[in-house]
Amino acid sequence: MNKAEAQMHLRAAAAAGQGKSCGAKNKYGTEKAAQIAAFRRNRHPSRQVPGAVMQEPYPCPFCDRWHVGDAMTKTERKRWSRP
Numbered sequence: 001m002n003k004a005e006a007q008m009h010l011r012a013a014a015a016a017g018q019g020k021s022c023g024a025k026n027k028y029g030t031e032k033a034a035q036i037a038a039f040r041r042n043r044h045p046s047r048q049v050p051g052a053v054m055q056e057p058y059p060c061p062f063c064d065r066w067h068v069g070d071a072m073t074k075t076e077r078k079r080w081s082r083p
Helices: 003-018 031-042 074-081
Strands: 056-061 066-070
Touching: 003 056, 003 074, 031 056, 031 066
Parallel strands: none
Antiparallel strands: 056 066
């Protein structure tokens, strides 16, 4: 993930709050580990239907680790890309 994308995710997670973006979610020590977890989740049959929300890794501003959550929509990406 490039620096701009990481900053976008950090802004969105901080705005969502610790309970929603960190809380009880699995914590991964590296981006690579979170990418593998997201890949595995996205292969699940429930994600192979039209309209299913894919998963993506993101850095956490609260625990300084990585989590996996629903992928942002284009609208959300545009909103959080602005500093």
